[in-house]
Amino acid sequence: MNDGPLRIMGGRFVDVEAGRFYPDGTSLLVDSGRIRSMLDHRPDGREGRAVDLGGRAVVPGLFNTHSHIHLVAPSLMLGWGEWLQVNRLRQRQIEKALRDCLDRGITIIQDGLPDELSLNRKLASRIEEGRIPGPRIHQTVHVTPLGGAFAPRRTLRGRVMRRMMCLSNIDYEDIDSGVLVFPPDAPAQAARDAVDRAVDERGATVIKFYDQRERGVSYKPGARIMTQAQLDAAADQARVRGVNTLIHHLTVESFRRAVRAGVHSLIHVPLDAPLTERDIEAFMEAGCTIEPTLTLAYFYSWDLEGHACHGHPRMRALDEARRRTRQDVARDSWLPELAGAMTRGMEQAGRGRMRMTTFIEMSQVFRYFSAYASQGMDNVRLLWSHGARDRIACGNDAGPAWCSQASIPLELDMFALCLNEDADDAFTPADALRIATINSARAMGLEESFGTLEEGKVADLVVLDGNPLEDMSVTGSRAAAVFKNGRLEVDRCGLG
Numbered sequence: 001m002n003d004g005p006l007r008i009m010g011g012r013f014v015d016v017e018a019g020r021f022y023p024d025g026t027s028l029l030v031d032s033g034r035i036r037s038m039l040d041h042r043p044d045g046r047e048g049r050a051v052d053l054g055g056r057a058v059v060p061g062l063f064n065t066h067s068h069i070h071l072v073a074p075s076l077m078l079g080w081g082e083w084l085q086v087n088r089l090r091q092r093q094i095e096k097a098l099r100d101c102l103d104r105g106i107t108i109i110q111d112g113l114p115d116e117l118s119l120n121r122k123l124a125s126r127i128e129e130g131r132i133p134g135p136r137i138h139q140t141v142h143v144t145p146l147g148g149a150f151a152p153r154r155t156l157r158g159r160v161m162r163r164m165m166c167l168s169n170i171d172y173e174d175i176d177s178g179v180l181v182f183p184p185d186a187p188a189q190a191a192r193d194a195v196d197r198a199v200d201e202r203g204a205t206v207i208k209f210y211d212q213r214e215r216g217v218s219y220k221p222g223a224r225i226m227t228q229a230q231l232d233a234a235a236d237q238a239r240v241r242g243v244n245t246l247i248h249h250l251t252v253e254s255f256r257r258a259v260r261a262g263v264h265s266l267i268h269v270p271l272d273a274p275l276t277e278r279d280i281e282a283f284m285e286a287g288c289t290i291e292p293t294l295t296l297a298y299f300y301s302w303d304l305e306g307h308a309c310h311g312h313p314r315m316r317a318l319d320e321a322r323r324r325t326r327q328d329v330a331r332d333s334w335l336p337e338l339a340g341a342m343t344r345g346m347e348q349a350g351r352g353r354m355r356m357t358t359f360i361e362m363s364q365v366f367r368y369f370s371a372y373a374s375q376g377m378d379n380v381r382l383l384w385s386h387g388a389r390d391r392i393a394c395g396n397d398a399g400p401a402w403c404s405q406a407s408i409p410l411e412l413d414m415f416a417l418c419l420n421e422d423a424d425d426a427f428t429p430a431d432a433l434r435i436a437t438i439n440s441a442r443a444m445g446l447e448e449s450f451g452t453l454e455e456g457k458v459a460d461l462v463v464l465d466g467n468p469l470e471d472m473s474v475t476g477s478r479a480a481a482v483f484k485n486g487r488l489e490v491d492r493c494g495l496g
């Protein structure tokens with residue numbers, strides 16, 4: 001399809017903020033990648049090119065705000081043969097996941113911690129040049145004291161572990177490293193300088209923090225390593241430089257410190273205790289957003305003796321959802337050669353058997369993360385019911401979660417599982433759509449240009465069969481057509 005103004009008509013365009021369709025007859029004029037105007041009557045066609053969507057629904061481009069593109073892990077319990085196979089098929093799997101994103105109308109994804117910045121830059125430029133299909137890729141740079149959970153001092157054991165998880169051991173001082181460190185006991189100015197270096201040397205547009213160590217391979221937060229003064233200074237310097245900030249957080253203490261520092265978006269959700277009303281008020285006042293990555297509950301919360309969620313009433317619903325959907329999630333996420341590893345990993349996890357490459361005991365991870373389905377989801381419910389509905393975004397943590405970047409329907413299913421327990425205030429398809437679009441744009445600081453169908457915004461349009469305001473499964477399903485930047489990039493309904 002040629003460039004130049006294009007009138008898109010005959011669609012049912014969704015106003016995601018209001019949760020309803022724009023008036024019948026609405027059409028969009030797209031030019032130079034933007035929505036230039038919206039009319040609520042059919043134009044006379046004298047503007048030149050036009051396409052008719054034949055009554056299909058249209059939503060803005062969807063988001064996955066948090067995932068890890070190069071962490072290709074259908075399970076943490078891979079045997080040696082599977083591990084070698086994953087390594088061999090890695091690049092093909094990455095390209096499949098990116099293609100699937102676009103196929104499902106996901107036009108923006110954010111990589112929450114790439115080790116080597118050049119890998120995503122290469123993918124992004126191949127996508128931009130049209131050599132492979134995929135979404136826009138935003139990537140973070142991690143700024144942290146040396147010794148933090150994602151910037152461990154490099155030991156031989158650590159290097160081997162990272163290699164087994166397909167992570168790189170690139171030096172932190174390398175200009176291409178996605179992790180930039182400063183000394184743990186440094187003054188606050190060192191944290192500001194590190195933010196400046198992340199922006200100036202490594203081209204950061206998003207900066208990620210994590211203020212704690214971790215215990216062993218459990219991911220359980222350990223001692224605090226970044227002082228409040230360092231975190232305050234780093235978050236402030238990022239604001240001065242106009243870049244967005246994120247924090248990986250899993251405790252109420254971390255939530256409070258992040259809100260106090262004014263970190264823009266909080267990844268994950270506290271698993272250790274309930275948030276208080278005061279916590280949520282402070283979160284709202286600070287203008288923060290949260291990306292709870294509930295998909296982690298699907299893969300890591302198991303109803304096993306001694307685990308945090310043991311006997312929790314929500315576990316029955318989660319187990320049922322897993323039984324119903326795991327084959328589909330595996331098939332949708334992975335190359336056929338890798339799909340079996342995911343379902344086998346889940347079967348082992350459900351029986352409490354958790355060993356990586358047959359000898360590294362991983363059950364600590366499950367023991368800690370089992371609280372996702374209980375305490376974690378309880379905290380999401382608290383946030384939801386205390387006014388944070390517009391501040392909850394859609395990221396699935398693909399990588400640590402054994403699914404792909406395109407598995408947004410699973411994340412939305414987990415929201416429904418978590419929030420549908422209030423019969424008089426049920427989670428609706430319109431809520432799911434808002435989380436996957438405008439809320440996520442807000443979490444990424446992109447709401448001026450993305451997240452709704454409005455004049456002036458980037459023309460990322462997802463054309464869907466079915467009604468996403470009535471049926472949640474329509475959002476994130478394979479699209480009839482996808483326009484990215486006003487260009488038709490997926491076409492299953494003969495528009496081109």
Ligand SMILES: [Zn+2]
Binds near residue numbers: 066067068112397400
């Ligand atoms: Zn992550």
